Amino acid sequence: MTDHLALGPAAGRLRVVVLLSGAGSTAQAVFDAAAAPDCPFEVVAVLADRRAEGLERAAAAGIATEVVAPAEHPDRDAWNAALAARVSAHRPELVLSAGFMRILGSAYLAAHGGRTINAHPALLPAFPGAHGVRDALAHGVAVTGCTLHVVDAGTDTGPILDQRAVRVEAGDDEATLHERIKTAERELLVTTLNRIATGGVQIRDRKALWT
Numbered sequence: 001m002t003d004h005l006a007l008g009p010a011a012g013r014l015r016v017v018v019l020l021s022g023a024g025s026t027a028q029a030v031f032d033a034a035a036a037p038d039c040p041f042e043v044v045a046v047l048a049d050r051r052a053e054g055l056e057r058a059a060a061a062g063i064a065t066e067v068v069a070p071a072e073h074p075d076r077d078a079w080n081a082a083l084a085a086r087v088s089a090h091r092p093e094l095v096l097s098a099g100f101m102r103i104l105g106s107a108y109l110a111a112h113g114g115r116t117i118n119a120h121p122a123l124l125p126a127f128p129g130a131h132g133v134r135d136a137l138a139h140g141v142a143v144t145g146c147t148l149h150v151v152d153a154g155t156d157t158g159p160i161l162d163q164r165a166v167r168v169e170a171g172d173d174e175a176t177l178h179e180r181i182k183t184a185e186r187e188l189l190v191t192t193l194n195r196i197a198t199g200g201v202q203i204r205d206r207k208a209l210w211t
């Protein structure tokens with residue numbers, strides 16, 4: 001149980017590192033927001049576990065990018081340690097996992113566990129894991145959504161920072177529902193980064209106490 005954790009606010013612009021594995025269309029909203037001169041956060045680097053379209057989006061926004069691929073390391077622990085070191089090199093105050101499809105292990109969490117948050121395309125604790133949209137649709141829910149939570153050693157079990165609800169519509173398939181969830185995620189990500197950067201949040205006994 002995380003009994004006490006604090007994120008932000010920042011003295012200057014909040015330094016954010018983004019982790020991703022895919023298209024990066026949700027991270028793109030963060031890149032776009034950070035381009036505003038008065039934005040209270042900045043994306044200092046984007047790291048991926050594979051070559052990913054999201055890295056091209058970051059490069060187009062003038063943001064440093066790196067690939068830290070599991071296949072380039074002898075085992076998962078070595079990869080976690082290497083990822084942690086590469087993230088540390090950018091001196092982040094916050095790490096945002098936005099479509100990062102790897103479970104972060106102890107070597108990473110030892111270095112950045114207190115400052116890493118993750119966007120999940122379901123209303124946790126419902127439908128954790130790599131297929132939240134598919135699982136919610138298969139279950140027949142009327143309402144799903146997205147969650148921004150602190151990353152802990154479990155899979156999508158960390159304290160919840162905030163959520164957005166999205167109704168399932170007649171005829172939805174995984175792609176159409178996920179696209180509507182991503183629209184909600186983009187707003188959730190930017191709003192939450194602004195709140196952390198300007199006021200900060202404390203996690204006390206799993207509850208988010210916003211300043």
Ligand SMILES: Nc1nc2c(c(=O)[nH]1)N[C@@H](CN(C=O)c1ccc(C(=O)N[C@@H](CCC(=O)O)C(=O)O)cc1)CN2
Binds near residue numbers: 101102119129130155
């Ligand atoms: N320690 C944690 N690491 C991560 C969390 C977390 O809550 N704790 N969230 C994930 C993101 N995520 C859901 O939001 C998630 C991503 C991936 C998986 C998963 O089972 N991945 C497989 C490999 C998938 C692949 O790349 O083929 C695996 O890691 O074996 C579950 C949940 C980010 N990391």
Ligand SMILES: NCC(=O)N[C@@H]1O[C@H](COP(=O)([O-])[O-])[C@@H](O)[C@H]1O
Binds near residue numbers: 130
């Ligand atoms: N379990 C992790 C997970 O499913 N994450 C999800 O991957 C998508 C990335 O979209 P994007 O690459 O277009 O930004 C987002 O919907 C995010 O919540």
